[in-house]
Amino acid sequence: MSFQSKQTDFMLPSREVMTESEAADFLRIGLTKIRAMRRMKQIPHIPGKPVVYMRASLISWLSGREVKPVAMDEQQEQKNLRQAPRHGYDKAAIRALLIT
Secondary structure (H helix, E strand, O other), rough: OOOOOOOOOOOHHHHHEEEEHHHHHHOOOHHHHHHHHHOOOOOOOEEEOOOOOEEHHHHHHHHHHHOOOOOOOHHHHHHHHHHHHOOOOHHEEEEHHOOO
16 A cells, blocks of 8 residues: 555645745754744744745745845945044034034
8 A cells, every 4th residue: 555645736836835944944044043033923934833934935035135235326425424534523512512
């Protein structure tokens, strides 16, 4: 007698549903870290036994966390602000302006 799993219409391909260990490997983080993130509800998951993660949800979640590059003119402006001379400012006068 051979074991055959039931095929139903609502089942997703196995590569789309990941265990906690597979999701941690996919995200390249430790198992302890992904568990902590799940407990704090910082990462999308489907609760249950076992907890599972949808690959599409993780990709969408990662895309939302992506830092976009700053435009070149903004980078130059920030660089100029960092290089501005810092001498000549009267700290007492600045504090007085902030207090009033």
